[in-house]
Amino acid sequence: MYEIYELPSFHLDGGAVLDPARLAYRTYGELNATRTNAVLFPTWFAGDHTSNEWLIGPGKALDPRKYFIIVPNLFGNGLSSSPSNTPPPHAAADFPTITIRDNVRAQHRLVTEHFGIERLALVLGCSMGALQTYQWAVSHPNMVERALPYCGSPRTSPHNAVFIESLRAALTLDAAFDGGRYQEPPLAGIRAFARIYAGWGFSQAFYWEEAWRRLGFGSREEFVIGFWEANFIGQDANNLLAMLRTWQDADVSGTPGHDGDIEAALGSIQAKLIALPAEKDLYFPPEDEVRAVRHIPNGEVRVIPGIWGHMSGGGANPADAAFIDAAVRELLAAPSPVAVPAT
Structure with a gap:
């Protein structure tokens, strides 16, 4: 079960226009009166909102009795606007290229225009969800209080x-x-x-x-x-x-205002950020995160130990799931370094 947020005449980075773009999402929990308990949890490659549910539930760090968790589906995954569900002229093989920034821009409109949320207590995600997490922290540094990208990176490496x-x-x-x-x-x-x-x-x-x-x-x-x-x-x-x-083109240094400078883009992140690479991830290796996070003022790296590689982020191995849940819990309990705007 999920809902659809329509974005009329949605302009993409590549110049094409989806009219409308359709963003599928599901929410868990209730938004509090001050709209300060929102968590954004984007999906990963070929997954959907149900792929993230292993980390959501009573007694877990993402407890819907305490937090309002929004899980937006990635464009292209078959629920949000995709080649398989978009009419001509953008159907099937004619579907336009969509960037991570396009996804984040659509999600920002969902969060701000539909829900009226001005700050996010946490943005987190695995793999392509981590790419989106980094992009959120760079695109909206005053809005993202905490960030937890796991099994991902701020840009796709050549390997x-x-x-x-x-x-x-x-x-x-x-x-x-x-x-x-x-x-x-x-x-x-x-x-x-x-x-x-x-x-x-x-x-x-x-x-x-x-x-x-x-x-x-x-x-x-x-x-x-x-x-x-x-x-x-x-x-x-x-x-x-x-x-x-979308995955191959991901790079936060392409964010307007950073002109391809990855260090400047990462240095603009205000959120308290914990990156969780997996010890034996073959395409998002820990050394990539160590190299990136040293440029983030409030960032740190913790390596998920073990042999499950990239799939450490999938929730199937109890030890990995507990490691990630504990980091989420600790991060949510930590003070946010993002300044509260004057009212």
Whole structure:
């Protein structure tokens, strides 16, 4: 269950206009009278609002009895405006490129215009949700009190971009893809896409230790089919490509006013920020976060220990889930360094 916020004549960074853009979202909890308990929790690649629910609930750090949690769905994920649900002239393969900044700009309108919220107690997110978290903190430094990006970064690295290119190739080289004009899903391409992901989403140690058995699979092949192929086989190929473009182009230094200067962009963040990279993440490695966060005045890095790699942020491993929940809880309890505007 989710709601739709429509944005008429929504201008994208690339020049195209969605009329309207449709932002799917779900909320948990109630907004308090002073509108000071709002948390924004954007989604990650190929996920939706339900993908974030493992971190939301009574007794958890994101307790809906205390906080008003807004989970906006990423453009391209099939619920918000996407190739699969947008009419001509932007349907299917004609869907325009959408940036992380486009997502944040739409979310800002939802938060401010629809809910009347002026400050966010916390913005957090995993992977592409982390990209959005950093962008929020750079685009709206006076609004974001605290930020917790996990298993992500403020911009997509060259090595990460190579991984993305391999995924794109797997999909588009399937003859059934037909330049995005497919009549039937390009299933061979999607299965190849899933198998590439299987080698990157978890670490080498995860496979050496056969940790997939903890998820109920009896063999590595059963795991690849039952976990990875099952995750992507129902996804629309053009939607996957649209999200890949958004991911590959992510870079907070492109925010207006920073002119490509990543250090200046990160230095503008006022929020208290805790970055949580995973120890063995193959495409958002901890050293990238250490390099970035040293430029954030109120930033720190804590590495999620263990062998689950990028999927440490998915909530399936109890130890990783507890580590993330504890960091969220601590951050929400900490004073905000963002000045309260004079009234």
